[in-house]
Amino acid sequence: MSPRKAEENTRIRDERREQILSAALEVFIQKGYSATKIADIAATAGISHGLVYHYFRSKEEIYAELTSRLVKSTEATARIAHESGDPRSTLLRVLELMLQGMEKEPAYYILAAQIMLMAEALPSQANDIFRSGMESARAVAAVIAEGQKAGCFREGDPLQHFVLLYSAITGLAITRNTSLKMGGEPVTVDAATLLRLIESHRSTEEPTTARSLEQTPE
Structure with a gap:
């Protein structure tokens, strides 16, 4: 076979x-994991049932991928959260990475949210x-806790603050996924806007960083 x-x-195999x-x-x-059948996947992909098995041995293997x-x-999110730097800039970078992933593949964020809510009902890969x-959430919560000490973020449970931010991104993913399917123009939200959900009034009154020059005080 020629190169x-x-x-x-x-290329054809990968596609x-x-x-x-x-x-x-x-x-x-x-449908959720349990109710999904290979036949459903084949029908949605517009290919034969047998062709799916040519590339994947089972539904479990597809799910594992x-x-x-x-x-x-x-x-990747946890790695950024563990890097040194001021908490506000670090959290901005985390949110930027999450938003980039959500904009590229919103469906993955929706599936991740389902897994986090229903892990006990799904196969071992979940x-x-x-x-x-959870490790990523704890790492980001630690960054938020440091920011609270510095007066950047509002008081409260740091993990709950992370859940608020993650829930907002998941909501954006659902909206984006639906808009794309319907041929509409998805709404975009930047990291600085998301960060305002947990920023303290003191933080927004202080000089802005290079990453958030577009922000305005509350």
């Missing part, structure tokens, strides 16, 4: 796998995203 032919075959994964993601969101991608995204998600 060009091999390269073309690889087909992504087609199946995209269809599976949609079906898992609509999707959850592994979710794990990677939450691990445990990885659940654990990774």
Whole structure:
């Protein structure tokens, strides 16, 4: 087989796998893991039942691939949260990363939210995203706690503040996913706007950083 032919075959294989994964993601969101069948995924992808099995051995393998991608995204969030720097700038970078991921693949955020709520009802692969998600949440909550000490963020449970921010992003993901399906223009929200949900009045009255020059005092 010529190198060009091999390269073309690889491209076709990768495209087909992504087609199946995209269809599976949609079906898992609509029906949940337990109710989803390979036939549903095949119908949504517009391919034959047998062709799905040519690329994936089972529904579990498809689900494992999707959850592994979710794990990677939450691990990236945790890495930023663990980096040194002032809490406000660090949290802005975390939110920017999450928003970038949400804008690129909103359906993944919707699936992640379902997994976090229903992990006990899903196969073992979901445990990885659940654990990774909780580790990420704790890491970001620690950043928020440091920001509270510095007067950047409002008082209250840091983990609840993170849940508020994550819930807002999940809501944006749902809105974006729906808008794209209906051919509409999704609403975009930047990280600085999200950050105002937990910023203290003192923080917004102080000089802004280079990352948030567009902010206005409350």
